[in-house]
Amino acid sequence: MKGPSESVKPATILDVARLAKVSKSTVSNVIRDAKGIAPQTIARVRAAIDELGYRPNVLARQLVQQRTNVLGVVVGDLANPFFSEMTKQIERYAGQHGYQVMFCNTQIDEHIELAGLRGLLDYRIAGLIFLAYAGDEESARLVTESRVPALFLTCTADWGDVVSPDDEKGGRIATEHLLELGHRRIAYIADPSVEDAADQARQSGYRRAMVKAGLPTAVYHWQGSEGKTLKETTIEKVLLGDDRVTGVFSSNDLGAIELLDCADRLGVRVPQDLSVVGFDDVMLASLRRINLTTVVQPKEMMARIAVSTIASRIKGELTGGHLRQIVDCGLIVRGSTAPLKKSKSG
Amino acid sequence: MKGPSESVKPATILDVARLAKVSKSTVSNVIRDAKGIAPQTIARVRAAIDELGYRPNVLARQLVQQRTNVLGVVVGDLANPFFSEMTKQIERYAGQHGYQVMFCNTQIDEHIELAGLRGLLDYRIAGLIFLAYAGDEESARLVTESRVPALFLTCTADWGDVVSPDDEKGGRIATEHLLELGHRRIAYIADPSVEDAADQARQSGYRRAMVKAGLPTAVYHWQGSEGKTLKETTIEKVLLGDDRVTGVFSSNDLGAIELLDCADRLGVRVPQDLSVVGFDDVMLASLRRINLTTVVQPKEMMARIAVSTIASRIKGELTGGHLRQIVDCGLIVRGSTAPLKKSKSG
DNA sequence: GTGAAAGCGCTAACAC
DNA sequence: GTGTTAGCGCTTTCAC
Numbered sequence A, B: 001m002k003g004p005s006e007s008v009k010p011a012t013i014l015d016v017a018r019l020a021k022v023s024k025s026t027v028s029n030v031i032r033d034a035k036g037i038a039p040q041t042i043a044r045v046r047a048a049i050d051e052l053g054y055r056p057n058v059l060a061r062q063l064v065q066q067r068t069n070v071l072g073v074v075v076g077d078l079a080n081p082f083f084s085e086m087t088k089q090i091e092r093y094a095g096q097h098g099y100q101v102m103f104c105n106t107q108i109d110e111h112i113e114l115a116g117l118r119g120l121l122d123y124r125i126a127g128l129i130f131l132a133y134a135g136d137e138e139s140a141r142l143v144t145e146s147r148v149p150a151l152f153l154t155c156t157a158d159w160g161d162v163v164s165p166d167d168e169k170g171g172r173i174a175t176e177h178l179l180e181l182g183h184r185r186i187a188y189i190a191d192p193s194v195e196d197a198a199d200q201a202r203q204s205g206y207r208r209a210m211v212k213a214g215l216p217t218a219v220y221h222w223q224g225s226e227g228k229t230l231k232e233t234t235i236e237k238v239l240l241g242d243d244r245v246t247g248v249f250s251s252n253d254l255g256a257i258e259l260l261d262c263a264d265r266l267g268v269r270v271p272q273d274l275s276v277v278g279f280d281d282v283m284l285a286s287l288r289r290i291n292l293t294t295v296v297q298p299k300e301m302m303a304r305i306a307v308s309t310i311a312s313r314i315k316g317e318l319t320g321g322h323l324r325q326i327v328d329c330g331l332i333v334r335g336s337t338a339p340l341k342k343s344k345s346g
Numbered sequence C: 001g002t003g004a005a006a007g008c009g010c011t012a013a014c015a016c
Numbered sequence D: 001g002t003g004t005t006a007g008c009g010c011t012t013t014c015a016c
Helices: A013-020 A022-032 A038-053 A056-067 A079-095 A110-122 A137-146 A165-182 A196-211 A235-240 A251-267 A299-315 B013-020 B024-031 B039-054 B058-064 B081-096 B111-123 B137-146 B167-180 B196-212 B236-240 B252-268 B297-313
Strands: A070-075 A101-106 A127-130 A150-153 A161-165 A185-190 A218-221 A247-250 A274-282 A293-296 A324-327 A331-334 B070-075 B099-106 B127-130 B150-151 B161-165 B186-190 B219-223 B247-250 B275-280 B295-296 B324-327 B329-332
Touching: A013 A022, A013 A038, A022 A038, A022 A056, A056 B058, A070 A079, A070 A110, A079 A101, A079 A251, A079 A293, A079 A299, A079 B099, A101 A110, A101 B081, A110 B081, A127 A299, A150 A299, A161 A165, A161 A299, A165 A185, A165 A196, A165 A247, A165 A274, A165 A293, A165 A331, A185 A196, A235 A251, A235 B324, A247 A251, A247 A331, A251 A274, A251 B236, A274 B150, A299 A324, A299 B329, A324 B111, B013 B024, B013 B039, B024 B039, B039 B329, B070 B111, B081 B099, B081 B252, B081 B297, B099 B111, B111 B137, B127 B297, B150 B297, B161 B167, B161 B297, B167 B247, B167 B295, B167 B329, B186 B252, B236 B252, B247 B252, B252 B275, B297 B324
Parallel strands: A070 A101, A070 A127, A127 A150, A150 A161, A161 A324, A185 A218, A185 A247, A247 A274, A274 A293, B070 B099, B070 B127, B127 B150, B150 B161, B161 B324, B186 B219, B186 B247, B247 B275, B275 B295
Antiparallel strands: A101 B099, A293 A331, B295 B329
16 A cells, blocks of 8 residues: 555545456456466556555445345443453454454343344344343344344353353352352342343252252342342341341352442451352452452353354354354352351351 | 245345335335325335335445444453443444444554454444554554544544543542542552553643642553553552552552552552552442542443534534543542551651 | 456436 | 436456
8 A cells, every 4th residue: 555545435446447457357356366367467456456555345245245244242231241251252253253243232121132133134244143132032033034143142042053151050069169168048149131041040050959958949139230139128138137148149240249249238248157159250250359259151262162153154164953052161269158157046 | 024024035125116016216215214205105115115024235225325324433452341331332322323333342452453443444334433542553544544533532542533531630639639638659550451642641630739749750550451560660569668659549440459459469458558549430449349439430421422423523514623522520539548547657 | 367247235316 | 206227336157
């Protein structure tokens, strides 16, 4: 690009063709590295391209090719560090595969999801990665009809590929960790930003461990999106009541951190009075002040698998039934859990 | 959409025209709400559209219109909660203005930025919002030549509109707060994820306050992107040395939180031994365990202004020199700052 | 090895 | 009011 073009309109393939004194098909062939072109022609075309600072119009190309290189990403809440980290990784791997990323934030609201999906599909995106799926039927219809490959990352649906951590195992090892520390009254607290199926699986792991230990289960749900209140009961009761719990497995780190905040406010000491285990291992979890024991999901690996899987689908290298790839997860023990301290009420 | 199309290829405007027994221009007119169409014709066309589940091909439309409704967003690090929150807000307002969002994450690396920018520009995006700008000349050339309106949000360049908090004031009030608490040895610690110009402005506010108080300044920089080490000196020396500081103004919350972590590790108590002020007011800052005194940027308002400004530029409603919109910011005092405790070395 | 020509699906004059 | 037509910038046969 020695001579930057001063024209207001970008150069087209025709401009290049004229300058190189060839036809536009030849220019097209050069751009696309077609074989069987005279070296000197290539050189002339390349020179013209550089001189004009020519860049192919992706819109025109994709119109004729009937496909784009845009990946749509549907995220529930980008402000949640787990999702922003995942989104970042997706963009990174997408770039490596030559894809551009378009995203929409849904707040897990069906209407917003539907509108966002329509916007993405109108763009004839090549593939769709869901980091959250509100479970709307209309969304499913829309996407399946459009024939765009869909992949559910850390969430689930039966109409697309799935890449997910072993939620059930995660829930189980988190609970077992608390059990091994001697805890008996252990609750599961669900955060609304965790997608339903994942929540169910984590919960099921929790239940299995509890049942195996012959203990009763207790499941609570955070109310609303920002509030620090529970549905149907109060956090005070759960943490301070007569039959208060001594261990909590939270369905994600954000919920666990919220819980730590509540505990601090109520004077409940962690881990002395209360042990807390999270899920995700977000960046904050490792801060000394949070120091959260949590289930680690291999975020980078999951993003990599997700992108390469959807890329294979797009290219048609991968066909047939929906793939369900479950990646292993492990527990990282930090300071939010400790052996149960025998107390008068213990 | 009563009869979902079973065909693998989406319906085109021609399919609709045939079904409604009109020409494709008439369909086009209906889609675009052109006036002067017979009501019954509109009805027939609408019915056909519904029956086929027709959706206009955005690519084709934008190719002929020579413009897209895609907004490009350049973000330095989406994993930084400040940027993910901003990105989320941008997408929200963009949607309200009818724009789709494409983004790229640059890690503030010039080469990645350049590649990402090229990808966005190849898509003939309508406008570009920078949440981080590596300051690369080549990037500037690329964008200005492409004639795509650029807007710098919480960062600065002289070749586009700017929407930014009053960084200088923020730095000043943060420092004044520490001064009012009686602190004298106050350092400024810069985090690399804060863009240069913003960093300079915040630093300048700090300097001004210090100079006015007749005190010497001390500026440090975190080393690398993740590390907890400083350039040219050690955090141990800053926090524990003979001439250790009692107050720190960090150029952003993430740096401040990192500092809290260091302090905890070194046994330096906050706020008893050390007062810390951040910048951004990210969600975590309000957690009891962090409880960070910080400068609040009106994130939502800035995103709104940014999107509506770039929308005006795109539509041509706004022309002429680059706008520079500075929004006010304030201090929110939490528990990470306290009056200087007189000690033997004070 | 290179070029001519036919679209991709749509918009926007301009006829009728 | 509605239809005809000429592109937007590119890819991709298929002749030469």
